[in-house]
Amino acid sequence: MRRRRAGVVVLLAGVLAGLLTACVNEPVPQPSEPVPTAQPDPTKLVVAVGDIPAGFNPHLLAHLSPVTTALATLVLPSVFRPDADGAMQIDQTIATSAEVVATEPFTVSYELNLEASWSDNAPIAAEDFVYLWERMREEPGVADDAGYRLITDVRSRAGGKAVDVVFAHAYPAWKELFTDLLPAHLLKDAPGSWVGATTGGLPASGGPFRIGTIDRDRGLVELTRNDLYWDAPSVLDVLVLQRLDDAQTVAGLASGDVDIALTEADADIRTALGGLQPAPHTQPAPQPVVVQLGMRGDGGPLADPRARQGVAALVDREAVRARAAPDALPADAFGLAPSEPGYQATAPQGAPARPDPVVAGQLLAQAGWSRDLTTGRWAVAGAPVRLVLGAAAERPDDLRVARIVAEQLDQAGIDVDIVAPGAVALFGQEAVPATPPSPPPTTPPAPTPSTAPGGPSGVATPAAPTPEPSTAPPSSSTTSANPTAPGTVEPDLMVLPRTTGGDPGTELASDYGCPSPSAAVPFPPRPPTGFCFAALQPALDDLVSPTPRADAALQVERVLWQQLPALPLFQPVTLVISTSAADAATGVGPGPLRTGPVTGAQEWRPPNG
Incomplete structure (x- = not known):
C-alpha cells in the first residue's frame, strides 16, 4: 500500500515538473500593437477669387465683397x-x-x-x-x-x-x-x-461650414466642416477660397489645382481661358452691389444741388465703366439694380445722366462757381475749387474708379485730390485721414468694349496723356470744407457701394433717408455722404408702409436725380468659371443675387471624388 502511494507521489511530481519546465520555456505573451490604418485625405474643393476683403461683416458697406457674401451664406x-x-x-x-x-x-x-x-x-x-x-x-x-x-x-x-x-x-x-x-x-x-472681431474672420459659425484659416499673406480663406452643425453635414471636408491673379487662375484650372473661379469679368480673363482644352464653363453672376459716385450734401463746395448736378454732368459714366469694369452693367436708377426683375432706367435723357459740359457750366455758375477764362480752372468764393475724392484703400476697384473720375474732372478744369483712408472710416466718419493712395499702375490696361447684356458701350480715350490727379493731402484753404482735425479732410466725393437684391423700398429708405432721433438713439449715425432731404422723407416712409402709392418709387427716383446724393455708375459682374469635373460635382451657377455662386456649397462633392 505504501509502495502504491509512493508511486503516485512520484508520478505527480514528474507531471508537475514537466508543466513547470514548459512554462519556463514558453515565451510570455505580449499585448498586440494596433496596426496603423491609412487616413483618407480630406475631401477638398478650391475656388479662386480675385481678392480677400479687409473684413467679413456682411452688414458693413466697408466689408462688401464676393468673399464676404460667400462666408455669410455658408457660415452665418x-x-x-x-x-x-x-x-x-x-x-x-x-x-x-x-x-x-x-x-x-x-x-x-x-x-x-x-x-x-x-x-x-x-x-x-x-x-x-x-x-x-x-x-x-x-x-x-x-x-x-x-x-x-x-x-x-x-x-x-x-x-x-x-x-x-x-x-x-x-x-x-x-x-x-x-x-x-x-x-x-x-x-x-x-x-x-x-x-x-469681424476683421480677422467670424468668431463662431451657425452654418454647415466654419472658418478654419484666414491667411492674408497667402491670400487664403479655408472653410472646414462644422462638426457641431445639427443638420445634414457638408459633403466636403474643406472649401478653400484662394486669391489668384488671372494667369494663376488659368494655370490652376488647366492643372486641376483650381476647380472653380470667381473672377472679375473682363476681356483679359476671357482671352486667357480661350486657350484651355476642354474649354471651361463660364457664367456671368451680377453682384448684389451698385457702385456710385457719392456726393457730399451737408457742406463744402457741393452742398448746393446745382453744384452736384454740374459736377455730375462732367463725368462720362460710360467711359468710367468701360475702363474700370468693362463687363459691368450700366446703372441708371437709384433703386433696383440692372440685373433685377422689373428694373428700368429712371435717368433723365440729358445731364446729369449724360456728360454735357455746356449744361455743367451753367449749373456750376448758378451755384456760385466761376471759371477763369485764361486757365480754364473753376473757383468758388474767390478760391480755387479743390475737391476731395475718397476711395477705400483696401478696395482696389474703387481706387481705379476714383482715378478715372479725377482725370475727367481735371480735364474739365476742377482740381481733385484723391485720399484713400480705410473703408470703415470713409463710409462711417465725416472726417477721414488725408491718406494718399498707393501709386497707380504704370501701364493701366487699355479700355475694352463691353460685352455686358446692357448694350454696347463706347470707349472714351484721351487724345494725349493727361497729368495724374494730385494725391497729396489737400489743404483746408482750398477745399471750402468745414474746419476739421489736423491731418483729416471731409470728402466731397467718394466711390460708394450700395446693396441691392433685397426689398427695393427698404433699400431706398436706407440709402437716402434721414434717420430720426429716438430715446434709444438720440444721435443716429450720419449717412456716408451726409445727404438728408426732408421733403423726400414722406415718400421714403411711404415705401416701407403696408400700402405704398403705386408711383411712390418713381417719385423718389425723380427727386433723387434732381438732388443727386450720388451718381449711379454700374453693377459689377463676377465671372463664374468651372471645369467640367467641377460642373458635374457641384452644379455651380450664379445663384440668387443676394447669396451668390456658393449657395448650396454644403452639398457640393469633390471633383473626381
Whole structure:
C-alpha cells in the first residue's frame, strides 16, 4: 500500500515538473500593437477669387465683397433665405416658424430650432436678434438699416428660443430682417467688436461650414466642416477660397489645382481661358452691389444741388465703366439694380445722366462757381475749387474708379485730390485721414468694349496723356470744407457701394433717408455722404408702409436725380468659371443675387471624388 502511494507521489511530481519546465520555456505573451490604418485625405474643393476683403461683416458697406457674401451664406445663420427666384423662404434649420401674430402693435413671432447652436455650443437665441437690431440702428456705415429702425422692441421667450419683434407700424418686408445673425455672446461686450472681431474672420459659425484659416499673406480663406452643425453635414471636408491673379487662375484650372473661379469679368480673363482644352464653363453672376459716385450734401463746395448736378454732368459714366469694369452693367436708377426683375432706367435723357459740359457750366455758375477764362480752372468764393475724392484703400476697384473720375474732372478744369483712408472710416466718419493712395499702375490696361447684356458701350480715350490727379493731402484753404482735425479732410466725393437684391423700398429708405432721433438713439449715425432731404422723407416712409402709392418709387427716383446724393455708375459682374469635373460635382451657377455662386456649397462633392 505504501509502495502504491509512493508511486503516485512520484508520478505527480514528474507531471508537475514537466508543466513547470514548459512554462519556463514558453515565451510570455505580449499585448498586440494596433496596426496603423491609412487616413483618407480630406475631401477638398478650391475656388479662386480675385481678392480677400479687409473684413467679413456682411452688414458693413466697408466689408462688401464676393468673399464676404460667400462666408455669410455658408457660415452665418439666417431666419429667411432667398430661393432660386429670389423669394424669401424660412430656413427650418434656424427657425421652425415665423409669422405675424398681431397688428396693433405689429408683431412678428419667431420660434427658433431648439438644436440651432453656434460652433462653441452656445444656442442661437434671442440675444442674437437683439444684438443685430441694436447695432443696425446705432452703427454708421451699415447696409439696409431702415427696417431695423422701425423695430421698437425685441422680446425673448422660452429661454431665448422664441422671439417677439415689435414694430412702430406694419412692415411688409419683415422677412428681409435677421439674416446673417452674429454671435452676440462673443461680441456684445467687446469694445469695437462690430468691426474689430469681424476683421480677422467670424468668431463662431451657425452654418454647415466654419472658418478654419484666414491667411492674408497667402491670400487664403479655408472653410472646414462644422462638426457641431445639427443638420445634414457638408459633403466636403474643406472649401478653400484662394486669391489668384488671372494667369494663376488659368494655370490652376488647366492643372486641376483650381476647380472653380470667381473672377472679375473682363476681356483679359476671357482671352486667357480661350486657350484651355476642354474649354471651361463660364457664367456671368451680377453682384448684389451698385457702385456710385457719392456726393457730399451737408457742406463744402457741393452742398448746393446745382453744384452736384454740374459736377455730375462732367463725368462720362460710360467711359468710367468701360475702363474700370468693362463687363459691368450700366446703372441708371437709384433703386433696383440692372440685373433685377422689373428694373428700368429712371435717368433723365440729358445731364446729369449724360456728360454735357455746356449744361455743367451753367449749373456750376448758378451755384456760385466761376471759371477763369485764361486757365480754364473753376473757383468758388474767390478760391480755387479743390475737391476731395475718397476711395477705400483696401478696395482696389474703387481706387481705379476714383482715378478715372479725377482725370475727367481735371480735364474739365476742377482740381481733385484723391485720399484713400480705410473703408470703415470713409463710409462711417465725416472726417477721414488725408491718406494718399498707393501709386497707380504704370501701364493701366487699355479700355475694352463691353460685352455686358446692357448694350454696347463706347470707349472714351484721351487724345494725349493727361497729368495724374494730385494725391497729396489737400489743404483746408482750398477745399471750402468745414474746419476739421489736423491731418483729416471731409470728402466731397467718394466711390460708394450700395446693396441691392433685397426689398427695393427698404433699400431706398436706407440709402437716402434721414434717420430720426429716438430715446434709444438720440444721435443716429450720419449717412456716408451726409445727404438728408426732408421733403423726400414722406415718400421714403411711404415705401416701407403696408400700402405704398403705386408711383411712390418713381417719385423718389425723380427727386433723387434732381438732388443727386450720388451718381449711379454700374453693377459689377463676377465671372463664374468651372471645369467640367467641377460642373458635374457641384452644379455651380450664379445663384440668387443676394447669396451668390456658393449657395448650396454644403452639398457640393469633390471633383473626381
